[in-house]
Amino acid sequence: MTRERFSITVEEFNALIAARDERDALRDERDELRGELRVAKAERDLVKEQLQVMLRRLFGAKSEKRDPRQGDLFLNEAEMLAPTAATLPAQEDSPDIEVASHKRKKRGRKPLDPALPRVVIRYEIPEAERFCAQDGTELVEIGVEVSEQLDIIPQKIQVIRHERAKYACLKCDRGLKVAPLPLRIIPRGLFTEAALAWIILSKFMDGLPLYRIAALLHRFGGDISRNTLAASVIRVGQAIQPVINLMRDVLLDSDLVHGDETTVQVLKEPGKAAQTKSAMWVQMNGVGPPVRLFSYAPGHHAKHGAELWAGMREGAALMSDGGDVYDLIAKTNGLTHLGCWSHSRRYFFEAAELLPKEARGVHQPAMQFLDLIGKLYAAESRTHEMTALRRAVMRRRYSRVVLEKIKALLDQHLKKTLPSGKLGQALGYLSNQWPKLCRYVENGVWPICNNACENSIRPFVLGRKNWLFSDTVAGAKASANLYSLIETCRANDIDAYQYLIDLFKALPYATNADGYEALLPWKLGKHARSTVVA
Secondary structure (H helix, E strand, C coil): CCHHHHCCCHHHHHHHHHHHHHHHHHHHHHHHHHHHHHHHHHHHHHHHHHHHHHHHHHHCCCCCCCCHHHHHHHHHHHHHHCCCCCCCCCCCCCCCCCCCCCCCCCCCCCCCCCCCCCCCCCCCCCHHHCECCCCCCECCCCCCCCCCCCCCCCCCCCCCCCCCCEECCCCCCCCCEECCCCCCCCCCCCCCHHHHHHHHHHHHCCCCCHHHHHHHHHHCCCCCCHHHHHHHHHHHHHHCHHHHHHHHHHHHCCCEEEEEEEEECEEECCCCCCCCCEEEEEEEECCCCCCEEEEEECCCCHHHHHHHHCCCCCCCEEECCCCHHHHHHHHHHCCEEECCHHHHHHHHHHHHHCCCHHHCCCCCHHHHHHHHHHHHHHHHHCCCCCCHHHHHHHHHHHHHHHHHHHHHHHHHHCCCCCCCCHHHHHHHHHHHHHHHHHHHHHCCCCCCCCHHHHHHHHHHHHHHHHHCCEEEHHHHHHHHHHHHHHHHHHHCCECHHHHHHHHHHHHHHCCCHHHHHCCCHHHHCHHHECCCCC
């Protein structure tokens, strides 16, 4: 092979170099375009995912309940916890077991409440027709056929006229006396205690804004302005503050407190525009007489909420969602912070809902997490009647094993999942909250989630859709106090209407701590239990 076969000119060599450079540039451009395409596809998928989330929030079902058989996931796996008849070896000569026959609920309309008052309307055959058509014998009554209808009496408005007798001395002008009036929660107020209770429950339990209540009163003959109603509601909300303070003392003395918050708009708030949002903080205790407290604050920051937990016993537990503000609150007050599994499950539920129905198999990570979290809840559903000690034993022996499986699955998928997607968000939340989420297994009293507090805040959120905003800070604080009383009555199974009437009558006569303590819902409202206003 001779050297001349490989000889090229300078021009040819430069052309080869230029071709190589052009080829490398094209390859680099191709790789760059491929990278941009991958990014564009990822962004497209994220946008499509966000669109599906918004469409589901607008038109989809709100419930997170999945397979109705999920409650049975715990049945077989928990048999290891205690030696029962199901786990003992069967004997060879075991006798036959008689199985009870299946019982089916009677179909048909639910009977009317027997406690409702009855008005009897009797129908009789005319005396001239009470004879047998065959032989003319007079007919005798042998019984009655009964059917019942529900009747509703519309609102009745009346005026209570107070007449105070006056007495005078006939011999001088110094003996004039007038019979005293009973004390009122609003001195010289327009409404009776029963009327105030009805107005307050209509707004804070039924969610009616004051202008609708005014229109309803006008329909029945009461020409009352909305401003008069608002002023009365605010004054009552301020008058019950001593009872609210005692309820807070009971809550802060508990070993377990739940926390949550939502937004509220106050139009006339000093230093803030009418369009800005303030916060309504909600607290409930997990031990002792049930207490539900609503508290207004200018914002959602820790500086606004931390003082609500100030005074709690050190080492008590705080159950909340994953908001950073609760981390600061727990650290400031020396509280054991518990994480909420419902919030973690919600992220995986949203991720699973984005999957096509045919792809929702057990091999999908979101479905695997949901199944394991479902086992945690199934285990908790079996412990409602257990003591705290037995519940703690069950959690250590069963729930902790499930938690280990969840952690292994989390480590498997966390680093290889796009963080900005729904599944990535679910994994990120679970990873960030993991120490707090596992903490509940250490104590049989601690709950697995914050659902109870979210259920307490729901009436406020539903009512907010109707009345939309508070006009003043005083109105927001009064509303918080009244929501606290009503939801505490509901939690204690007390008739809120009757309790409010009794409270409004007795409150003006309370002069010391013992007098106010006797007005707490679970004390004053004992006689009104089991007749809760719906």
